[in-house]
Amino acid sequence: QITLKESGPTLVKPTQTLTLTCTFSGFSLSTSAVGVGWIRQPPGKALEWLAVTYWGDDKRYSPSLKSRLTITKDTSKNQVVLTMTNMDPVDTATYYCAHLGYGDLSVFDIWGQGTLVTVSS
Amino acid sequence: DIQMTQSPSSLSASVGDRVTITCRASQSISSYLNWYQQKPGKAPKLLIYAASSLQGGVASRFSGSGSGTDFTLTISSLQPEDFATYYCQQSYSTPHTFGQGTNLEIK
Numbered sequence: 001q002i003t004l005k006e007s008g009p010t011l012v013k014p015t016q017t018l019t020l021t022c023t024f025s026g027f028s029l030s031t032s033a034v035g036v037g038w039i040r041q042p043p044g045k046a047l048e049w050l051a052v053t054y055w056g057d058d059k060r061y062s063p064s065l066k067s068r069l070t071i072t073k074d075t076s077k078n079q080v081v082l083t084m085t086n087m088d089p090v091d092t093a094t095y096y097c098a099h100l101g102y103g104d105l106s107v108f109d110i111w112g113q114g115t116l117v118t119v120s121s
Numbered sequence: 122d123i124q125m126t127q128s129p130s131s132l133s134a135s136v137g138d139r140v141t142i143t144c145r146a147s148q149s150i151s152s153y154l155n156w157y158q159q160k161p162g163k164a165p166k167l168l169i170y171a172a173s174s175l176q177g178g179v180a181s182r183f184s185g186s187g188s189g190t191d192f193t194l195t196i197s198s199l200q201p202e203d204f205a206t207y208y209c210q211q212s213y214s215t216p217h218t219f220g221q222g223t224n225l226e227i228k
Binding site for chain 2: 062
């Protein structure tokens with residue numbers, strides 16, 4: 001059974017760096033055709049794709065946020081970490097991590113519960 | 122980026138109705154189209170992947186069709202638990218963009 005859970009601060013100040021950790025079980029990022037991604041959702045708004053990391057060294061970022069995002073993986077700990085620099089109140093959102101399944105179809109088939117991050121001074 | 126446009130943005134329907142939601146891509150995405158359902162305060166749930174493949178455990182009243190730029194999600198007979206927001210997403214090229222969502226409400 002695949003599970004994922006996001007953790008990190010619930011409140012950050014403007015200009016600070018956000019670090020979120022996705023801890024997962026039931027699969028390994030050493031296995032081919034597997035990935036983990038991050039998606040966010042501002043309150044009352046739509047989903048926004050942020051970044052993904054795959055079983056190899058391949059990482060992809062949203063072009064509009066690429067300069068602020070870094071995604072890394074720790075295969076031994078079954079964790080994926082997303083860092084976002086220079087946080088702004090518009091970055092207030094629920095942040096989800098999700099398992100990428102079905103190979104090159106890149107489908108978010110299993111999601112974490114999400115974590116709400118508020119950016120405020 | 123590929124833009125995904127859903128219609129309608131909101132929809133009122135009754136239990137037992139047949140409902141269709143449309144998703145259009147700004148360029149061809151072959152069949153790399155996924156549908157998610159989201160209920161308030163919950164994470165999205167995968168319903169359909171690759172345009173028409175039903176995710177395991179999802180009720181058979183949900184179906185998807187289309188290829189290229191135009192896609193549909195159909196619920197054949199609405200059940201009370203289907204009232205939610207639905208999102209399409211393309212996984213053809215990164216960033217794997219989502220549509221703006223369709224809010225399905227009870228009439």
